[in-house]
Structure formats: structure tokens, C-alpha cells
Amino acid sequence: MKKSQKKEILIEVKNVGLTYETNTKPIKAIENISFQMGKGEFLCLLGPSGCGKSTLLKIIAGYLKPTIGSCLMQGQPIQGPDWNRGVVFQSPTLYPWMSVRKNVEFGPKMKGFSKDKIEKLSQYFLEQVELSGYADKATFELSGGMKQRVALARALANQPKIILMDEPFGALDAFTRVNMQALIRKIWKENHSTMFMITHDIDEALSLGTRVMVMSKSPGKIEKEFHLDFTYTAMKNKYGSVEMGEEYRKVKEEILEFIKGY
Template identity: 50%
Template sequence: MDERKYKANYVVTLKNINFRYSGEKGGVTALQDINLGIKEGEFLCVLGPSGCGKSTLLKIIAGFLQSSAGEARMDNEPIHGPDWHRGVIFQSPTLYPWLNVQDNIGFGLKMRKFPQNEIEELTNRYFELVGLKGFERHKPYELSGGMKQRASLARILVNKPRMLLMDEPFGSLDSLTRQNMQTLIREIWTKTENTVFLITHDVDEALALATRIIVMSSRPGRILKEFQTSFTYQISGVGHEKARYKPEYMEIREEILNIINSQSEALKFSSPER
């Protein structure tokens, strides 16, 4: 790969990333030789068996963890810590229970010393975007699970990050709410043109959202295969459900499942590293 093109076309680059956890019973290598470029505006989904290092990889990109070896960069600058340019959404909504929803969404702007009138203008705009208009004064405990995730999403988006990092954000939701949230995040991605990095265990969710899918091995996590996909554009159109039954959809789905299942079986028979 041409180095100049590599620097110009990628928001985040990971080169030769390794990560090793240390503990009283010995060390565990979570990631090994990860090389990945994440392009501006793409929707990247990450799949792999449990314990393969998906969340560790996200935390390195977010700046929550520093790799044991290798280099993580954003816009060709080393990632040394968290930054509002990389917004993170976890499976459990991280809302402050003592603040109402509007104050939760505007909290980051307040910490960045935005004028109050601008905070109100921006929070109102993102209330509309995530479909929470009318719930500004509600406390988080008064919201459903899906509404809490919408509020968490708005709290990240209002800061206008370059990139969204999402760690199984819909994993705890019921199937109908999950599908609605998938539709919402696709619409938001289309409108905002954010770069999205989403971890999921659901192959159909990845195929429904991603423009690229990477599949990771069992521990230590390595990238086994990448898939370029475009079903997200088809699913958002007329007769969208038909996309899920196309031969190419079913073929990629089966290949991904076979890779993940083979890795899960291998993990059963492997002994922990000491």
C-alpha cells in the first residue's frame, strides 16, 4: 500500500497492534498483529467469538487503553487518550440519573464551555434527530431501554465527533426495538456521514448496517477476513426485506457464521495462556 495514500484516505490507522493483559495467574495476549485502516465515512462492523478482543480493540481506538506494541493513529496523530472526536457508546446507556435527558445530552457541551443558548439549540436539534422530542425534562429512569440508548446516542452526536465507536449498543434490547435502533443509526449515519466502528455478535445486524465487515479469530484476536458489503443501502430502500434473502446475502452470512463457529470450537479446546 502506498504510504501517502494510506495517510490521506484513513481516519484511523492501526499498525502491528498487540495487546497483552497481565494478571496474578499469568498473562493473556488479547490482540496480535492487528493492521487496519478505517476510512472516512465508512460503517465498519466487527464480528468474532466471545473473548477475541473486539472490545479491547475498540478501547485502543477510543484511547482508553494503550497497545502493548504497535501504533494507533487518528489523522496520522498518535492516539494517547480519550478525545471527543471519537464518541463511544456502550451496551448499557451511560446517563447520569440525577440529570434530566436534556441536561444529559448537553453535558459534554457544558464541559467544553459552550454558551447556554448554543447548548439549548444543539440539544433540541439532536432531540429531533433521535426521535426524543417531548422527553427533554424526563429523568433516565422514566425512559425505556431503547429511549435511553437514543439519549446516549444524542449525547455523543451533539459533540459532532468524527467517529462513533459502538460496543454492542443494541445487545440488551428486544428484537423489535433493536431493529428500530438499527434503522435509526443507519439514518443518522447517512445524514451525518460519521465514520462508524460497531462491535456486534449478530451477523444479520452487521450485514444490515456495514459497508465493511471484519471477522476476528479466537484469542489472541487477529483479523481473519474482511467483507465489503452494500446491503445497508438496499435494506434502507423500497422492498428492503428482499435484500436479506438474496443469494449473495445468504452466502456471505453462511461464510461468516462458519468462520466464527470454527473459531469458537477451537477456543473450547485451547488452554489459557500462562
């Protein structure tokens, strides 16, 4: 396992808990969660269904406010959604009446960038997600995997400081999913990005994350944490696959045993 290195702190979660009010009784989704996330990390979050993973992501994104505790970005309280935190969901939230290019250009246009800069950003990120040949296509003409690539390019074009992904490949077939994993790893490396991804797939988390956190059942808490370097070995493999050696199997079995307990 890779040892943690001191990096610029981008996200800080301090003793965060969130309780949903319902018509019957309050439901505690997460409690007492604390961690820091450094610039350049690829953090993957695992846990049993219903443990509050998406709730935690929405707090970091600024969509939800914690009932207790605080969430900071670069030392400042997160008050709501903003351009510094790009979000990619499992179902691509694209504008179907716009072309692929117009979807990617939408954020930079709303930020008031010059026409030249908007075009350069759009071209660059469409090339990164390997869709430059589809720029003028309508999004409804695309496959699921291609739509997710558009969603990723659109998030990246806003030049956020962190990308938050909630099961981004969960609805894709196995072949497309592997290709998307290789693509997101390449983009993370080339752009020196910071990424936070929720997944139910242990192999996906181990093959992408420089750090993996595992949550308990609801109310979710961070119970286990691993600092890993499997993603770096995958970069050296022409197929982008991880060598599943003894260390890999040991970590995977430890996570499986923990999750099975729930």
C-alpha cells in the same frame, strides 16, 4: 459486494497487540492487527466471544494503550480519550439525576459552547433520535431502547469525528433492536458520520456495515474482511430491511462457517 473506495483515512491501526498482565500469567488478548478506516465508513466487527473485540475498541477510544504497535487518528497517535471519538456502550452510561436534555447538553457545555449552540445541538440530536418530546423527563423513567437513544444523542452532540459502539443494541428486545438499527443507519447517512460497531449479530453487521471484519478466537486477529452495500439497499426499503438474496446468504454462510470453527 461493494468495491472499496479511497477515502480520507481517519483511523489507522498498525500491528497492534495487547497483553493483559495477571497474577498468574500474561494473557494475550489481540495480536498483529492492522487496518485503516476511512471517513464515512460504517465498520462492523464480528468474532467469537472473548476474541478481543472490546479490547480493540478501547484502544481506538484511547482507554487502553497497546502493548505493541500503534493506533493513530488522522495521522496522530491516540494518547487517551478525547471528544473526537464518541463511545456508546451496551449499558447506557447516563447521569440519572439529570433530565434527558441535560444529559445531551453535558458534553457541549463542558466544551464551553455558547448557550445558544448548546440548545441547538440538543434540540437537533434529540429530534434525530426521536426523543424531543421526552427532553425534560428523567432518564430513569425511560425504557432501555429510549435510554440507548439518549446515549447516542449525547455522543453525537459532542460532534465527534467517529462514533465507537460496543454491542449498543445487545440488551434490547428484537423489535426495539430492529428500530434502533434503522435509526442508526439514518443518522449515519444524514450526518455523514463514521461509525465503528462491535456486534455478535451477523445479520446486524451485514445490514449496517459498509465493511465487516471478522476476528479469530483469542488472541484475536483480523481474519476476514468484506466490503458490502446491503445497508444502501435497506435505505431504499420503506421498512428499512435488507433483501436477503443469494449474495447476502453467501456472505453470511461464509462468516458462520468461520466462527463455528472456533
